[in-house]
Amino acid sequence: MQWNPLPIPDQQIAEQLQTEIGVPFEISCLLAQRGIQDYEMAKSFFRPALTDLNDPFLMLGMREAVNRIKSSLEIDEKIMVFGDYDVDGTTAVALVYSFLIQEHPNCIYYIPDRYHEGYGISTQGIDHAKTEEVGLIIALDCGIKAVEKVDYAQSLGIDFIICDHHLPGEVIPNAAAILDPKQPNCSYPFKDLCGCGIGFKLIQALTQEKGGAIHKIIPFMDLVAMAIAADIVPIIGENRVFAHLGIQQIQDNPRVGIRYLIHQLKRKVNVSDLVFVIAPRINGAGRIKHARHALALLLSKDQEEANSRSRAIELFNSERKEIDRKITAQALDQIKQNKEEDRFSTVVFQPDWHKGVIGIVASRLIETYYRPTVVFTQSGEYYTASVRSVKGVDVYKVLVNCQDYMVQFGGHRYAAGLTIKPEDYLPFKKAFEVAVEEVIKPDQRSPTLVYDLEISLNKITPKFYRIVNQMAPFGPGNMRPVFLTRSCLDGGKTKVVGADQSHLKLEVTDSSGALQSGIGFGMANYISKIKSRDPFDVLYTIEENEFRGEKSLQLKIKDLRS
Incomplete structure (x- = not known):
């Protein structure tokens, strides 16, 4: 295990901070390491406030999104709120749906089945929207690469507003509006929002458009805080405001749906509780059963009903932990049997591994073999995988070099998902090993x-x-x-x-x-x-x-x- 210090901050800045805000020198050094250089920055850091949030209309596509939703409301058009099945997607759907339903009852939600539909916008979801006579779909935490799906929806007379935070592909979907700070030409000043965060910017814009006060939507920030913690986005800038005020909301007045999950904590809720207590349980529903169980919990208004749903979700989580333990043991055994302990990467496969936990298993394997890891299982006629990486190795770029062997892939710097044909498993495994070996540095092969x-x-x-x-x-x-x-x-x-x-x-x-x-x-x-x-x-x-x-x-x- 290597020990590495953070860069030593500029002593002059640290001493100036020490004088200006009256803290020990060691504290001023910690602040300077975090980019805080003066009193005003320190004030904003220690006291995150609503006034620190950016104008939502600075985001490319926001005006178009707001105008399209206003049109729907004016003609009482049916709206579907569509989201991914993980914590970010589930909380985003809960946020936007519960906001819209207050004034627009003609609104439904939809989360795809992890196993029958897979990640992102699905044909089944669009067909369901058509059956329900939906005219507008608001997609959250997904959709930035769904070019063909959006075209299909348009052929059925259904418009899309895409709210995503993933990296766009070369072609942008032909949607009514796209909200993604990472898309080209978007000058929005904060690029690290999660999907639920972008959902909040949308309801902030809608509130602002009506002349409403932003403090009225603070109760939705608890959902954003959960998503930020679960999606492991940087807790800086706007995310710090969301996390601070969202956790405060959970501490002071937790929504009915999560009271049961946090009732055993003997202290105030913090980010770690969101990561290790709430997030696994919300995720567990989608992994073992269906994410709509978690969504129903988040939308619960009745405490007795919420407690019943919470107990069911606790059972899903217990089942998830047992499956995860079993598959991890099998994967570790596979690595040893194949004599792959000293490789630059881990790529393992077993057809009956539970698709809902392979991402967790990939993270577990890194605890033993510290290197980029891919865990495959069979899904119909394809193999699907979850990918996790180690510090400093951009696994998304690694996968780009292996795309000849993939049907599709997507994700982030440290986590991704992909699909391949069965005959491409061994060629992919070889290509991934070569690609990792080319980029990984000696000091990145052991935890730091x-x-x-x-x-x-x-x-x-x-x-x-x-x-x-x-x-x-x-x-x-x-x-x-x-x-x-x-x-x-x-x-x-x-x-x-x-x-x-x-x-x-x-x-x-x-x-x-x-x-x-x-x-x-x-x-x-x-x-x-x-x-x-x-x-x-x-x-x-x-x-x-x-x-x-x-x-x-x-x-x-x-x-x-x-």
Whole structure:
């Protein structure tokens, strides 16, 4: 495991920040590392506000989108809100549908079946829209490459508004309007919105068009926060505003549909809870059954009904975890049987693997074999796969070099999906290995821990922790600060804990003389090194621990080394 520091910030900027906002120098360094250079930027960072949101009409296609929806409302045209089956798509549909239905009852929603229709806009969905006499489809978190599907819809007299955040292809669909900050010639200042975020910009524009106040749509921001966390987009710029206000909404007045899912938390909800508690359960419905179960939960108004739906979703999630565990074990065994432990990439296939969990399995395999990974299963007459990558390796560009062997593909820098013909599996596997070998660097073949600052333990005070915590919400672009302290020694009370004795409860000291407690999950194997009285370096985040009603600071250990 490599340890790499973030670049040291400009000392003059850090010192200026320290003076202007009155924080310890270490805090001003953390802010400078995040691009904050003066008082106004710091104010915006610590206090994200509605006024920090961009004018939605700066987005290419927004005027056309708003005008087309206004036309629908004027003639009472039936609208279908269509979205992908993952968290981003499901929350986006919940957001736009629940906004429109307030004043336009002639509105329905549709989420494709993961297994029978696959990702994105489907022929079945368009046919269903025709049967329902829909005149306009608003597609969320998908559609930017659906050129033929949009043409097919037009042949049936159905218009499309596409709200997507994926990279466009060479040809743009002939839709009534396209909202995608990544499309050519779009000068919208923030490019990292998720699909649900673009859905919010649409309802912001509609609200603005009617002369309504933006604070009236704050209750929809909880959905955007969930999508941001699940889709792992950078929590900077507008996303920071959405995440901050959305989490605040969940803390103060959670929607009926998610109360059951978060009722066991003993503290305020944070981004990690959205990632590890809410998102897997919303995703689980689409993976095991159908995403409409999750959508119905998000739209629930009655608590008893929501609790019943939540319990069903908990069962889906439990089933998903068991399937995921089983397939991961089979995939690891396949790698060993094929003697592929030392390759530059992982490509595995088994026809009966559950299509709904292969993306999770790909991520699990990277925990053991740190390299770009593709997990295939059979889907009808094709093989479909989920792709995950490692830091620094753009898997989308890698796939571009393998496109001769693919029927279709799409995705992001670190995650993608693809379809191939069965006869192309081995040629694809070979081409993918070659393509990865050409771009991956030696230091990208092992996981790296990045830390912000090197500090002594006496810098860790309740005030220091409070200010660090005010830097939340944490996520890509603003990760929770990681600290390095060198030449630590056992304070005398370090011991192994846990029912299976696999965790490490530390007491450490350094040259400053300060004592700090810490917890290292799954790190019991370090006990002998610590008890040897040889100095060691420790990498950690700082958290608050509550035990028997008493709160104290502790280090959450990420790694130790001599």
